[in-house]
Amino acid sequence: MNWGHKIIIVFVVFAAGILTLVTKSMRTKIDMVTKDYYAEELKYQQVIDGKKNAHSLSAPVMISQQSEGIAVTFPQELHGTSVTGKIKFYRPSDAAMDVEMPLHLSSDGILVINRQLFHKGSYLVKLQWENQGKPFYQEESLHIN
CATH class of the missing domain: 2.60.40.10 (Immunoglobulins)
Known part of the structure; x- marks a missing residue:
């Protein structure tokens, strides 16, 4: 495997990690102390x-x-x-x-x-x-x- 393939793999893993963090943060329930x-x-x-x-x-x-x-x-x-x-x-x-x-x-x-x-x-x-x-x-x- 040459260095070009390794860079693409790193970018794909990085993008998957970012997408995972975004979806987890979107699903986290946040309750306010009071609505008003x-x-x-x-x-x-x-x-x-x-x-x-x-x-x-x-x-x-x-x-x-x-x-x-x-x-x-x-x-x-x-x-x-x-x-x-x-x-x-x-x-x-x-x-x-x-x-x-x-x-x-x-x-x-x-x-x-x-x-x-x-x-x-x-x-x-x-x-x-x-x-x-x-x-x-x-x-x-x-x-x-």
């Missing part, structure tokens, strides 16, 4: 105020894993009060595994979420609620076993 970045950025001042208000509570909202599900326990001063809001379990690796629901607390300030809604792995729990006209916001990492 700009509107979320405009609302970020509410998140800042909510975090400040959440730090003023006697204790943070506790999120724990129990046999029956994920327990979300609010501090004592919020028990029996009107708490409205939502909780979102954000899964960074796959948006299809995100879980979002409204907050419906029991009289003792506890919300238990069925474990069957979740896949094993890491979640970022985003709690956003309002009590007596004040916004609150808390984030916490959670690894579900």
